[in-house]
Amino acid sequence: MYKDAEKSYGSELLNLVVAKGYLTKLVANEAVRSWLDRNTPEFLEQFELVINTARMEEAMEQQARHGTDEPDAAAEPTAPQDEASGGLAAE
Incomplete structure (x- = not known):
């Protein structure tokens, strides 16, 4: 069962990454x-949950590295960024 998962x-992670990129844009x-x-x-709320998934993972990793119970303020989910700052911009 573990091997199947x-x-x-x-492939599920790849699908999530593609969906997240599309929804972010x-x-x-x-x-x-x-x-x-x-x-x-309600759709917008769910889309934002998908978009913020990776950011929450980053926050958890930073929390683990720093050994604190609180995530860094810089790791809090934020609005999508423009291309100049490394994020995606609306077309």
């Missing part, structure tokens, strides 16, 4: 974000 983990578009917020706020 280990085999599927790679989609939600960064102000027109799309506004429409989602007005018409389907």
Whole structure:
């Protein structure tokens, strides 16, 4: 059972990374974000959870490295960044 889970983990992680990238770019578009917020706020909330997943993992890693119970303020989830600062920008 462990081996089966280990085999599927790679493809599931790849799917999550692709979905996260797409959702990050989609939600960064102000027109799309506004429409989602007005018409389907529950979808927007779930999209943001997916987008922030990797950031939470980073926060947990930093917490473990520093040996504290509180994540670093810099590791808190933030809005998507533009390309100049290393993130994705809306087109």
